[in-house]
Amino acid sequence: MIGRLSGSLLTKNPPQVLIDVGGVGYEVDVPMSTFYNLPGIGEKTVLLIHHIVREDGQFLYGFASESERFAFRQLVKISGIGARMALAVLSGLSVDELAGAVARQESGRLVKVPGIGKKTAERLLLELKGKLAEALPNAAQAPAEDQHDILNALLALGYNEREAAGAVKTLPAGTGTADGIRQALKLLARL
Incomplete structure (x- = not known):
């Protein structure tokens, strides 16, 4: 499995980037939070990777931080939430904002993400409760x-x-x- 890629950034077409690693180009889908922090074309970049293998192909999802990758992995574990939906959530909310919304059970924050309806938001809050805030050291804890x-x-x-x-x-x-x-x-x- 691929866990990390380090190489030159060849193209940037949201939400996908192409990274040249030793002459091999890897297509990687990234959330917009990672996309906006990428260097310019031709510059060296490092992405943490979540590698998904399915019968119709292999897919790489890249993240600038371990907390983003962890949140993505927690999201795709939820029934009915695929990789595209997880990327949309992480593009619409930072990991801290997501953890804070989960801790406070604020479905209104999640509904603002395109593709997330009220029922899906409530399911996300239920499934993620206690998983993000405890596991991420910088995540927003449930406020008093x-x-x-x-x-x-x-x-x-x-x-x-x-x-x-x-x-x-x-x-x-x-x-x-x-x-x-x-x-x-x-x-x-x-x-």
């Missing part, structure tokens, strides 16, 4: 109710999701809602 309230307050005050989530992550565990909002606002005012 106070952290969720702080995040919602910051969003209501007009901060974008990235700023608000970043501020909430810096708060010590167990911070109350009112105190957390004050601390987060002080932090955001300095930025």
Whole structure:
């Protein structure tokens, strides 16, 4: 099985790339999160690979990080979720966002991904519960109710999701809602 490819990037046609490894060109499908971080044509690149062998062919899926590959592998284990759907999920959400949505059981986040309906989103949340947050060291853990309230307050005050989530992550565990909002606002005012 192929686990990693290192070589020159020959072509980039979303979601597929062609990598030359020692004179052999490998077609690899990648999520958009990986695609946007690839170097220019002709430059050296390294991708972690998930190799699928079926009776109609062999397929390579590439990822920039181990956490992306792990999330992809968890997604394709779910009945009815194929490799294309898993790539769509990882193209629409980062691994941290996916883990956070699963931890908070937010089907609304998943429904925004093209091809994911309400029933599929609920099945994904059920099947992935406890698998992503525990296994990924950088994944968003289930926030305390106070952290969720702080995040919602910051969003209501007009901060974008990235700023608000970043501020909430810096708060010590167990911070109350009112105190957390004050601390987060002080932090955001300095930025």
